[in-house]
Amino acid sequence: MEKYDIIIIGAGPGGLTAGIYAGRQGTRNLIIDRDLAGGLGREVPEMENYPGFDNVSGLELIEKMKAQAIRNCDLHEMEEVTEIIKTDDDEYHFTVKTSKDEYKTKTVILATGSSHRHLNAKGEEEFKGKGVSYCATCDGFFFQGRDIVMVGGGNSALQEALYLNNLGANVTLIHRRDEFRAQKHLQDQIKEAGISTILNATVEEIKGEMLVESVVLKDTQTGELSEHPTSGVFISVGYIPHTELAKQLGVELDESGHIIIDTDQKTNVDYVYAIGDVCVGLKQWVVACGEGAVAATSAYHDLS
Known part of the structure; x- marks a missing residue:
């Protein structure tokens, strides 16, 4: 069974950013997504408010982020996480079960996103x-x-x-x-x-x-x-957060069903972080990226 310092569940903008930051901090990390990397971000026709680009499509930006992420971490697409189990291990706190394999990890970042309402x-x-x-x-x-x-x-x-x-x-x-x-x-x-x-x-x-x-x-x-x-x-009338795995872990949700996090992207469960559309907060690409950087850094410090 492969072991990781950080497993990031979801390869949207936030998840990919978390992988980039985690890898550059020297941790061994894995991003898993049940679909292709990018999630709903692949559907954005064009953005005019993403820093550094006058105009860019979601698909174009995702491909750039994906290429950068795989230089810093492992990426498994088309692999669904079915269960996350807390363990009694003092170092590897979770077992992550997927449709293809099982992994041990010290920390989990939930970047599970949302679906169309x-x-x-x-x-x-x-x-x-x-x-x-x-x-x-x-x-x-x-x-x-x-x-x-x-x-x-x-x-x-x-x-x-x-x-x-x-x-x-x-x-x-x-x-x-x-x-x-x-x-x-x-x-x-x-x-x-x-x-x-x-x-x-x-x-x-x-x-x-x-x-x-x-x-x-x-x-x-x-x-x-x-x-x-x-x-x-x-x-296009909003989104429903994917919180099935969060509920398995006992992560606290707000009244709208979104994950509650603190300023370090930490949930109420130790060594579990959350980012992006699944969380309370502004649903914007640039916000998810910022949260990914914060979560990866928080996880790194908690492991130090």
Whole structure:
């Protein structure tokens, strides 16, 4: 059974940064991810607020970070962590079981991220992959020249609406509140691009025969229903944190289900740290990277 000083679970921006910092501090560490490195970061069409880049796609940045990480640590992609067991060992405090192997480690950094939140609208599951999508960069190409709706009001929703518009789709933004939550510069870009918006509306049903043909909207102020024709429904309404492993370890969560951490990224469980979207705090790429650096350094000091 291989032994490590630090095992990082999740290879998103935070996990990769933690691996870089941990390796440069001289520790033996491993990053494990059940998918490809990058997680939801791979889906970001473009960022204009990441330091050092005027404009960069999530996939491009992930590939750069991955190349840097594997120079400093081991990286296992497509390997799911199924269980973390506390041990009685005074040095190696945990056994990490995966779909492929078992490992011993002195510390664990949880960078398990989150997944797309669903609308739970009628027809959503039925038309998934048939016009319903949660990833503009994955599926946007297929909707060039077609009418589509983007549901959501945060940064991600507006970024993806702009991306889809640039691809040549005819985009309408739908948001349940009377104003968007996204940063002002994104709202300004939506106006400049001439993207249509429908505020104070929720998607109650997604309709069609073989493929999506329309959505039923409910006015949140009057309760009135209306039908809006569309070929595609792109959904960006938040994320659900992946805390299954945290719960196994007895890690404390807040009311929203996110991991509670201190300023050193420590959880309430000794030698367990957490970073990124699974934690309480601002959901931003640069924040996850900073937290990864802090967690790796905290783990290093706790092992010294």
